[in-house]
Amino acid sequence: MNPILDVSNLTMDFGGLRALDNFDLNIAKGEIVALIGPNGAGKTTLFNCITGMYAPSGGDICIYPDVDKKVRLNGLKPNMITAKGMTRTFQNIRLFPNMTVLENVMIGRHCRTSSGILSAILRTSSARKEESGIVEHSYKILEKFGLNDFVNELARNLPYGAQKRLEIARALATDPFLLLLDEPAAGLNSRETKELDTLIANIRNEEKISILLIEHDMKLVMSISDRVVVMDYGKKIAQGPPDEIRLNPAVIKAYLGEEFVA
Amino acid sequence: MLNLSEIKRSLLVSLWFIFLTFPIMVIRVNPIEKIVEWRWGNMLLVGIGSFVISFIWRYFIRQKELGLKKIEMGEKITPLLKKLAIRESKYVKSLFLTLVIAAVLFPFVFSTYQTTIMTTVLMYVVLGLGLNIVVGLAGLLDLGYVAFYAVGAYSYALLNYHFGLGFWTVLPLGAIMGAFFGILLGFPVLRLRGDYLAIVTLGFGEIIRLVLENWNEFSFGPSGIANIPRPSFPGIQFSLQQATVYQYFLTIGLAVFTIFVVNRLQDSRIGRAWIALREDEIACQAMGVDKVRTKLSAFALGATWAGMVGVMFAAKTTFINPASFTFIESALILSIVVLGGMGSVPGVIIGAFILILLPEYLRAFAEYRMLLFGAILVLMMVFRPQGIISNVRRTYELKGIQK
Numbered sequence: 140m141n142p143i144l145d146v147s148n149l150t151m152d153f154g155g156l157r158a159l160d161n162f163d164l165n166i167a168k169g170e171i172v173a174l175i176g177p178n179g180a181g182k183t184t185l186f187n188c189i190t191g192m193y194a195p196s197g198g199d200i201c202i203y204p205d206v207d208k209k210v211r212l213n214g215l216k217p218n219m220i221t222a223k224g225m226t227r228t229f230q231n232i233r234l235f236p237n238m239t240v241l242e243n244v245m246i247g248r249h250c251r252t253s254s255g256i257l258s259a260i261l262r263t264s265s266a267r268k269e270e271s272g273i274v275e276h277s278y279k280i281l282e283k284f285g286l287n288d289f290v291n292e293l294a295r296n297l298p299y300g301a302q303k304r305l306e307i308a309r310a311l312a313t314d315p316f317l318l319l320l321d322e323p324a325a326g327l328n329s330r331e332t333k334e335l336d337t338l339i340a341n342i343r344n345e346e347k348i349s350i351l352l353i354e355h356d357m358k359l360v361m362s363i364s365d366r367v368v369v370m371d372y373g374k375k376i377a378q379g380p381p382d383e384i385r386l387n388p389a390v391i392k393a394y395l396g397e398e399f400v401a
Numbered sequence: 402m403l404n405l406s407e408i409k410r411s412l413l414v415s416l417w418f419i420f421l422t423f424p425i426m427v428i429r430v431n432p433i434e435k436i437v438e439w440r441w442g443n444m445l446l447v448g449i450g451s452f453v454i455s456f457i458w459r460y461f462i463r464q465k466e467l468g469l470k471k472i473e474m475g476e477k478i479t480p481l482l483k484k485l486a487i488r489e490s491k492y493v494k495s496l497f498l499t500l501v502i503a504a505v506l507f508p509f510v511f512s513t514y515q516t517t518i519m520t521t522v523l524m525y526v527v528l529g530l531g532l533n534i535v536v537g538l539a540g541l542l543d544l545g546y547v548a549f550y551a552v553g554a555y556s557y558a559l560l561n562y563h564f565g566l567g568f569w570t571v572l573p574l575g576a577i578m579g580a581f582f583g584i585l586l587g588f589p590v591l592r593l594r595g596d597y598l599a600i601v602t603l604g605f606g607e608i609i610r611l612v613l614e615n616w617n618e619f620s621f622g623p624s625g626i627a628n629i630p631r632p633s634f635p636g637i638q639f640s641l642q643q644a645t646v647y648q649y650f651l652t653i654g655l656a657v658f659t660i661f662v663v664n665r666l667q668d669s670r671i672g673r674a675w676i677a678l679r680e681d682e683i684a685c686q687a688m689g690v691d692k693v694r695t696k697l698s699a700f701a702l703g704a705t706w707a708g709m710v711g712v713m714f715a716a717k718t719t720f721i722n723p724a725s726f727t728f729i730e731s732a733l734i735l736s737i738v739v740l741g742g743m744g745s746v747p748g749v750i751i752g753a754f755i756l757i758l759l760p761e762y763l764r765a766f767a768e769y770r771m772l773l774f775g776a777i778l779v780l781m782m783v784f785r786p787q788g789i790i791s792n793v794r795r796t797y798e799l800k801g802i803q804k
Contacts, residue, residue: 236681259669
C-alpha cells in the first residue's frame with residue numbers, strides 16, 4: 140500500500156542527547172498506528188518533529204498528497220503543516236480556555252478559510268457566507284462528538300473528559316488526512332476510554348482519516364490499532380500487529396527489564 | 402463576626418498605620434518659632450479611622466470570596482452587562498438615543514472648557530480601544546503604545562511644517578505611519594511574550610521619545626513644534642470656540658468609527674485568531690493559525706488608531722513636544738484597558754471616562770487629587786480584577802442547524 144506519511148532516518152539531537160535516532164515510520168491511508176514505549180523514549184519528540192514544533196536535526200519527513208507526488212516537510216512551521224493536513228492534540232490539554240466550545244472548533248477552520256481584515260470590517264457577503272459556513276461545519280463536528288449541549292459554554296468549564304473530546308474535535312475541524320493524538324486516553328475512566336475507542340474508530344471508518352496515537356493504555360492500543368510501533372531510546376525496537384507485539388521479547392525487555400524475558 | 406481575633410487584627414492594622422503616618426501626621430516642625438508641634442489628635446484620628454476601615458475592608462473581601470466560591474460551586478453568575486441587557490432590553494434603545502442626543506447637545510450646553518475635556522476623553526477612548534486590540538484581544542503586553550501616538554502627532558506636525566499638508570490629508574497618512582511602525586516593532590518581538598515583550602515595548606517607546614527629544618534637526622527637540630493648524634473645513638474659517646466644537650464632533654466620529662470596526666473585528670476570523678493567540682500560542686499555531694501574521698496584524702491595527710489619534714492630538718493642541726509622549730501616558734492607556742476590562746469594548750469606554758474625568762473633576766480636592774486617584778485604582782483592582790465590564794464571549798444561536 141502507498142504510504143501517506145513517510146518518515147525516514149529522522150534524527151533529533153538536544154545538545155548531546157539523541158532523542159530520535161534514525162527513526163523510520165510510514166503510515167498508509169486509513170491506518171491506525173499506535174506508538175508505544177517507556178517514558179522518555181522519544182514519542183512526543185517524534186510528534187513535535189512531524190508537526191513542525193521542532194526542526195529535526197536530520198532525516199526526512201514527507202507526505203504524499205497524490206500517489207506520485209511527494210512533499211518534504213522538514214522545517215515548515217506548525218501552521219503550514221496543519222494546512223497541509225496533519226493535525227495534533229496535546230498530552231496536556233491545550234484548549235483555548237476562555238473561548239466558547241464552538242469558538243474553539245471554529246479556530247480549527249481558520250486555515251481552511253481566508254477572509255481578512257478588510258472584509259471583516261465591511262462584512263462583505265462572501266465573508267458572511269464563509270462565517271456561517273464555519274459555524275455550521277463546527278457545529279456538525281460538535282454534534283458528532285456529543286458536545287452540542289455545550290456550544291456556548293466556555294471551554295474551561297467543561298468536565299475533563301469533554302475537554303479531551305473537544306481537543307480532538309478541534310483538530311478534526313482542520314480537515315486533516317492524518318490525526319496525531321498524544322495520549323488521548325490519559326486521565327479518562329474505563330467507560331470514557333471505551334467511548335474514545337469507538338470515537339477514534341468512527342473517525343477512521345467514516346472519513347478515511349489515518350491516525351497515529353501515543354498511548355499508555357494497552358487495552359485501548361491492542362483493541363484499536365492496526366499496527367503498533369514500539370520505541371525505546373529514540374529507536375524503533377519493534378513493529379507489527381498488536382498480537383505479535385504483545386509477545387515480542389524486545390518489547391517486554393524494554394518495558395519490564397531483562398529478567399522478565401522468558 | 403465581631404470576635405476577639407478580628408478586633409486584634411484591626412488593632413494591629415491601626416497601630417501599623419499610626420506608625421506609618423507618625424512622621425507626617427503627628428510631628429510638625431515649626432522652623433520660625435523653632436519648636437516641634439505634637440499633634441496627638443491626628444494620631445487618634447488615624448488610629449480610629451484605620452480601625453474602622455479595616456473592618457469594612459475585610460467585610461468586602463469576604464463578600465468577594467463568597468462570590469468566587471459560588472462560581473467554583475458551579476453557580477452561574479450572569480455578567481453585569483448581560484444582566485442589564487436582559488432586564489432592560491427594551492430600554493437599551495431609548496438609552497442609546499439619549500446618549501446620542503446628549504453627545505450632540507453637549508458642546509452647546511456646556512462651556513468650551515468642558516467640551517475640550519470631553520474631546521480628550523474621546524481621544525483616550527480611541528487609544529484605549531486601539532491598545533485593547535493588542536493587549537486585550539491578542540494578549541501582547543505593550544508598554545510602549547504611546548510611541549505610535551507620537552508617530553501620528555509628529556507625522557502631522559512635520560508634514561505640515563515642511564510640505565504644508567492639511568489635516569485631512571495627514572489623517573490617513575498618520576494611520577498608515579502608525580501601522581508601519583507597529584509592524585516595525587512587531588518584527589523583532591515576534592518570539593517574545595509576557596514580561597519580555599513588555600520590556601522590549603517599553604524600550605521601544607522610550608527610543609521614539611528620546612529620538613524626538615535629541616534629533617534637533619528632525620524634530621526640533623524639546624522645544625517642539627508650534628502653530629500646527631487645527632482641522633479645517635473647506636470654505637469656512639472657524640473661531641476658536643467653533644473649532645473646539647468642530648474638533649469635538651470629529652473625535653466623536655472617530656470614536657464611533659473605532660467602536661464599529663473593533664466590534665466587527667473581534668467576532669471575525671481574525672479576531673478569533675487573536676484571542677486564540679492570547680489563550681495558547683502553541684495550540685493556536687498547531688491549529689493552523691499563522692502566528693507571525695496574526696501578531697503583526699494585531700500590532701499594526703492597534704498602532705493605526707494611535708497614529709490617527711496622534712494626528713488629532715496635534716491638531717487639537719496646535720503644539721507638540723516630546724514631553725507629551727512619556728511612559729506615564731502608555732501606563733495611563735494600559736490602565737484604561739485593564740480597569741475597564743480587557744477585551745471588552747464598553748469596558749474600555751467606561752474605563753477611559755473614569756480615568757480621564759476623575760483627575761479632572763477631583764481638582765476640587767487639590768493636593769489629594771492624585772492620592773484619591775491612586776486609591777480608586779487600587780480598590781478597583783482588589784475588588785474587580787476582571788475590570789468594570791468583563792469581556793463576554795459571543796454566543797451563537799443555532800436554531801437553524803439544531804434540528
